Amino acid sequence: MMMSTDMATHIALWNLSSAFGRCREAPHPITDIQALIRANDDLPPLPEITRRLLHFRDDPNANATGLAEIIELDPLLAGQMLRWANSAYYGLRQPTENVRDAIVRALGFNVALALALALAALRPLETPNQGPIGRDRLWRHGLQCGVLMRELAAGLPDDRRPPPGVIQLAGLTQNIGYLLLGHLLPDSFHLLSRLIERNATLTLPALDRLALDVEHGQLGQWLFEVWDMPPALQAVVRHHHNPGYEGEHATLVLLTALADSLLHDTQRGLGAPPIEPHTRERLRERLGLDAEACALALERMRTPEDEE
Template sequence: MGMPLLNLSRKVDFLEQGNMKQPNQAKYRVQKLQYLPPLSATATRLLGMLGDDSFTLHDLAGVINQDPGLSARILGLANSAYFGQTKPILTLEDAIIRVLGLNMVKSLAFSVAVSGVFESDACSGFDLQEYWGHSLSIAMLSRQISLAVKNEIQPDADGIYLAGLLFEIGVLVLVHEFPEEYARVLRVSKQQPDQDRLELETEIIGIDHRQAGIWLGHRWHLPEMVVQIIAQGAGEGIDSDNHCDAVLVGNVAEWIKSPLPTESKLTQPLSGLEVKCRMSRQQLDTIMTDFLGKQEEIHMIANMLAK
């Protein structure tokens, strides 16, 4: 997309120089993040397959089948009502060929494997199913919109889907590393729903989940497009006026709140996509109405992935 990546060392310097309300706390938080667990072997192998067309569906199925829990989740997704299959999907190869496609399975399997690195049970009030419902909704709606765009340069629908799944990955980082503090974030956020979540995270923890996601993306060498889109969501000085890819996921994430949106929210933040992605309001409304009709299916998939 041609957008510059966020200079992570500058962000860390910014934190350590005390440009937040609690400089010592911010510096401690950044240093503590250095000890996060590495990617699992399965996630590492899946990461190597992202964006690499030389891997076959049999290669991908072979990696996923080594993790029974991951394999069961992918098969469960392929058999879910969301995709409306009339015959049961019994193998990963069938799931890839008949339902999901190679790139979607790569993205979904990698995202599930990545999330498994983080422990969330110690954070009171954190709902992993809600997290997955939010992430799936961002990914699915973003991809659906990207497929309808008719620009000269088409958005990368598969890259957008992966970026949507990982857009909120920084939440898992903070829940894992600062469970008590994030439990407080959740409590205050519930009591004061109009307060900005990112500002609240910064006030209580010292960094917000967008910054944590950017940091993690660099550390784990996530695809450049994913880190760029998370950075765009963090408002990191990227001139994205001509990049539908850059703004699509962030706009969708802003529109999709938890609990999931209702009809009354249909025309809010997504209006900016009319210009940047050259889509009509009627197109967007049609896509979003269809999306809202699939909330029950998305909820069921999220429950499956959270187990």
């Protein structure tokens, strides 16, 4: 039997009160959170390597050699690229110890650039690793979402299909608002984590509003505005829970929303529904994808993390 929205909200409010009882401080009002994000003293700057990668992405002469040279400036980033390239997912006969080789033989230029950008951008945000919105869960979910989005996009006309690298990067960075919350307001982050764990009916944005009076998409957009990130990524971060979004980057936003919803149904989401279940059909219709196409995309998707 389906629980009514009013009943689900009542239970969520009770759980919020219970969780708040063990929290050291009250959730910050939305104005306080926005002020913290916009205050340079509290916000980590966009990492220099991320800035370099963004400029490199816009270079018409960009190639694997140039990308490898930038990645190799950061040993941790280079090591992660090699770990993925040498995973069973890519099936290299001989392991590689060379970043350029990893890009050419395994990852591919677009995916390697997206992975490098996401890793570099997310790293300065110090957030707990565990929990439904912890760093580990968000990263794995982002990888899975990006891969599923690319599978879904394969069924779109060429003129509607976003570039593979942009798709992967959108999947990886969509929930950066949660990481920012954990970095700036750890008590509010833990409170929201407990609320998500206790409520399987209300959507993630609804739980955000109950706990914080602001959605994580709004937090992420504020950060991406300060960092001057590309408009397409800002749109995804802000609207990936909005099936009715009709802005300039609608296809990318809707692909993200649909992939999130499909992953939730296969227990690979973040615990609570990303959208209201009845809006899924509208998402598919707007993208021109039927239920069979979605099922096939789910069957085909694999990530390097799944093969470890």
